Amino acid sequence: PVQFRSEGNIFSGEKRGELHVVPKFAVSVSPEIAVVPQSVSPATARGTDRDVRMTVINHSPAAANAVAQLELPHGWTSEPARAPIAFTRQDEAVTVRFRVTAPASVTPGNLVVKAHIIEGTTRYGEGYQVVEYPHTTRRHVLRTAGLMVKTLDVRVKPNLTIGYVMGVGDEVPPALEQLGARVELLTADDLAGADLNRFDVVMTGVRAYERRADLRANNQRLIEYAGAGGTVIVNYNKFEFNDAQYGPFPGEVGRDRVTDENSVVRVLQPQHPVFTTPNRIIDADWKGWRQERGLYFFDTAGRDPQIVDLLELEDPFPYNKGVKRGALVEAKVGQGRWIYVGLGLWRQLPAGTDGAYRLMANLVSLGKAPGIR
Template sequence: MYEIDQQQLIGRADSAPVLTAQFTLDFDGTPVTLSTPVRYRYIDHTEGELTRPLVIVPPVAVDLPAKVLLFPNTGSKSLEVQLKAHVADASGKVKLDLPQGWKAEPASRSFHLAESGDEQTVTFTLIPPLQESTGLVRALANAGGKDISTGMTVMAFPHFPAQMVFEEAQAKLDRVDVKVLARKIGYVMGAGDSVPEALRQLGCEVTLLSAQDLAERNLSEFDAIVTGVRAYNVRADLRANQQRLLDYVRVGGTLIVQYNVLAGFFGRGDSGQLAHIGPYPITISHDRVSVEEAPVEFPDPRHPLLLGPNRITGHDFDGWIQERGLYFASVWDPRYQPVLECNDPGEKPLAGGMLYTRYGKGVYIFSAYSWFRELPAGVPGAYRIFANMLSASGAARATAASH
């Protein structure tokens, strides 16, 4: 559900002009009044004379580069605030508006920007509360007696007029009780996602694996290896070295495979089976769950992925964005164990979104849930579940030892 404060803006392709000039022409005694937006005319050294819409901007733009900060424990983290002057000799102080229970050191920072266009970054130390907490931090710059809390992004492309977007200088803060046994993570980037940075916020050391790494590196140095979204679709080197990854699992590693699509997959048969994507056959489909609030069931509530190191409950699926998952498996070898089950309203339950199997001494997990959306958005439960997946081999060994 989206709420639009200014209904009159619906359908507009650009922002309304901030200033309009009116002039009247007289045609043989008949006045004709015309209006036109006031535009800024300037010279570009490459493209010559150009114009763009006139925009009223604050004297200083304020931005928080990090949009989500995860605190998996009570340790502090740094928060950078970026400032950019739109006038000369801009100076003042920056402070943070924090949720209850959070602290910042120092309470404020001074800044001085001598010329228009100058930039400066100031840094605060954020101290989270002892208990779990989620909220927004907002940066406020006081310049010329005015509090400013917006940044400015210029959207300029050849095919449409430049537009200025003003956004609040705010970020999401998540103090989440989450444990992860895995520390060194290898990540095979696919079509592109922000999961590696999210895992770094969890406290993991993440290495992006190159083609040479997949072919030659000792993969056993990693506690877990994760393939990015559509990695098998776009990385021929990944497909060529799949056996090395399975060997890594066999001797005790954890391999987590995120979703892949059917189109463009080398080695896909008519059945939709992705060649060698796992140690045992998996058939990928177009099945998805689009309703992000869809209830999630646990076929086996005592499954290791649900028990540790974080105990997973239905509340870990609260606050998800956009969808539950996509391109679920429709058929799989019986040696895989479905971990989660959900469905859109009025549709059959789908259990092919997360499949788990022991392979040799390690663990293989196929998971088509939308981690690439949930983790960068700072969804607490998504971090707890993904931490369990990363820790799967260690947790599995601990479970086996206890029995």
């Protein structure tokens, strides 16, 4: 076979690569998964349209003209329906943005939206991922361009506004927006002096207490916000959370985790609104999770009794056996709530896990739950 040889570094030495043939137009789509609530209502009105970005790379050695188009299920529409694109040279990339709209009522399930580039009578619909490491040869992994649209039976309280403190590698805010909530990313100035009472929920992102010095400095404002009737939700953190008392009562993040994504989950307070409002959490919501249940649970040792467990898990892994608590805890603070989430919702939401969306919808709906405001 035809090979390309190049000089690597002193560790890899000479590198050899085979000749790879790629599509004339390489197509990719973002996001790869979109979530749409089953029914349109005032609560989910923001969640029925989706922005889809199609990126096309021209690998032909000359200028080219083509048309970009999405292959949509029956009843779905996009604006624009078709988009002409023009390339002036090889290796040029063009991104087209489509606004995809679901019909007023859809059946729960998964739908595939494919992306196409049409040049004359020829269709192109593949992209590729380049895989290469210092110790391996380069490979091009071809895959069909498109996204999966998951239509879920999920509801959220209407007109929710969430103040969000971004964390590390955090993909939770787009998921909240897909549920229909309005999300505002909080800056250092917001944490220091903005009116937090305009938010139904204030949520801190993945390992935010590790990354955000402004959050650590102004944490007391979140506790005061909860005391005045708000809901504070803290996504998982590592041991930086233990450098001070950032929770409303004494307690620390521990080392417990549950590595089996299919492990047993027991709800300890089945009538709590986290499990009932507006979505009734059932056994099926704990199925189909990815990689793990969660990690860095809130430690049970030395914890103030006002911090209460809402569920417990049991890991069958031989080296981590036993019941684990701290995956989801709550403390009542004045008229409001403070909640720590060790469950890996941050991992499940980008993967489109159905139950994670329903549980997150209930968590953020606590800001409007009866008895809180």
